[in-house]
Amino acid sequence: MSARLDFTDRAAVAAWGADVATQLADLFAAAEDATRPLGARELGRRAARRAISKSAEKIRCALAYAGFTAQNGGDEPPPASGSRRS
Numbered sequence: 001m002s003a004r005l006d007f008t009d010r011a012a013v014a015a016w017g018a019d020v021a022t023q024l025a026d027l028f029a030a031a032e033d034a035t036r037p038l039g040a041r042e043l044g045r046r047a048a049r050r051a052i053s054k055s056a057e058k059i060r061c062a063l064a065y066a067g068f069t070a071q072n073g074g075d076e077p078p079p080a081s082g083s084r085r086s
Contacts, residue, residue, distance in 0.1 A: 005066040020062050027055035 006012050030051035033043045043051065063069070 003065065007066075016062060016066060020059060023055045023058045023062065027052055027059070030055070 005016050030043060030048045033041055034045070034048040034052070041048075
């Protein structure tokens with residue numbers, strides 16, 4: 001049986017949330033860098049792609065640990081509660 005986040009453990013939830021926030025910040029920073037003009041970028045295209053892929057994978061793992069998985073085996077997360085897809 002795989003490990004799951006214990007939502008009754010406030011410290012574990014806080015640590016999980018902090019980790020997800022860090023990964024999101026890293027992903028956003030790399031994405032913002034990748035959209036800057038060529039002369040203003042700090043990361044090269046490959047480095048930005050690696051950073052984005054690494055953060056995205058860590059976020060997928062964190063969501064799976066918390067019990068949130070993609071529907072139909074895809075890479076897309078489940079829709080937000082109350083949202084509609086056409």
